[in-house]
Amino acid sequence: MSKRATGIVSTALLTVLLAQGLLFALLTTAPGDAVDLMSPSSAARPALEEALGLQGSAGQRLLRHLGNLATGDLGMSVGVAPGRSVGSLIAGPVASSAALGLVALFLTIAAAWLAVVFDGRRVAAVRLVALLPAFLLAHILVGSTNAAVWWGVQADWWSRPAWFALPDVDHSLRDALAIALLAAASGMWAEASDDVSTAWQTFGSAPFVEAARARRESIRGMAIHHMGLATIELAARRVPWLLGSLLVVERVLLIPGAGALTWKAAELRDVPVVLALGLAAATATALATALASGARAAIDPRLGP
């Protein structure tokens, strides 16, 4: 492995480990623990503490936790599904959220490019709406759709559709709405289109582009290289935002993914599940950043091996 690749991988690993350590510190500084929630007798407490890995100081527990992570052991749920392995509990929701998030990310990038192509001023009003938080846009869209459909049903304009009423029915329309919200709300699309616009302007005014134009050479190859890299990097920067929106959209639209599971785990004080979902979030961000850094290292000849 080259020196640069080693640096990218170690930075990603360090980011994930630090995020997990900080999350662990935040969760263990609170008074009480999972055993308190079970209200056991004093005789049963040591056995429960051992079973849940709660014995020892916070430092010892952190080291033990990181050691368990290295072997792929995420612990045992204490609230959402008591006694069940956290790994098996979160695998399905994380996979479905990842699929939802990836589709939304592609949509964000495509819409950001369209906004730049079709002149940013024309979409200024849409941009303003897209600054609104995900829960508010979801509330407005779901409320107005339900009201309009119900109005039409009462007026005998159409029969009650299979997906009515949102978000209670598990339907592909609900998933499509979730993807649209993830792609646009909370400034996701607005910031992405700003980034694409800035990258395009920077490219257009770069000296090497002006020189190529002066020599009447084609700049298509340069544009693909430059804007392709800029697009990968802006997609990587959007990942934490997307994860934040996933938390909200899945909860508000009742979609059973990692975001909805996070709320449930937080409400039930299920620390191992919260830690595992935090690990998944940090890994997703670190992976996206590492991919973007890898792409830059591969494309930009100035960086070397």
Place this chain on the structure above:
Amino acid sequence: MNTLFDTLMEHHAALRPAWRRPGTRLALLWIGGLALGSFAFMGAGLDLDAAAASAGPSSTHPWGTDHLGRDVLARTFAATSAWAGPAVAAVAVALALGLPTGSAAGWSGGLAANVAHAVARATSSVPPLFWVLAASATHGADRAVLAFAVGVTAAPSVAELVVAHLARQRAEGSLDAALAHGLSPWAALIYGTWVGSAARPLAQLATRLVAQVLVIEATLSYVGGGLGLPQPAPSPGNLIAFDWGYPVSWVATAAPILTLAFTLVALDAVANALADAHD
């Protein structure tokens, strides 16, 4: 040597073109009106009135009433206190933790600056709402926990910003020049960085943090589940969720939504004005 007054006047002059924009003025006017309204309606809008339930706009209730007969105008303005207090506290925590650690790391440079950068990268790899949910899971769903969680997780970004400014000042030679002119390290740090070159980016970061607290608080209160502010206390989120499915007037339905939207757009306009002045 520049006095604090001179430094503030320089900022004022740099910000003047941005403040002159009608959009920025409107945004400041809206934020000021919201602050005044929240004081005027503090603790109001809690009285139930079954006779006035779901009423439309009138002289007694300009924005109508909710389905329990409570005044929507009073509750919408009173809801400002649900997020404004935690927002100010979050900014204070972020600055109180971020400024000294960032200054120490930036001053010594090298490994300390790299550690500050790594911690900032680690905290921003997880969404702020996740940190708040994690904190609420163990420390309880409380306004103070919300403020503390957002403040603590934003502190590394503050620190990273200070580190970057100190590194730039060192590279430009302005830090060494200030020290050579007899300025104490503290004076160079405070005048040169905190209220000097980093002041506008810090103010922009603080404005974004205020908007972030507003969004997180409203989201938690909208979703409910014991993690947000429960009724009858008003919050932007629970006001929007509360009348869901009830036949209240469209003004009463739209007022909390538009108030939240305008506030977010106003905060975004102020942050953009600070960014433009910085550029």
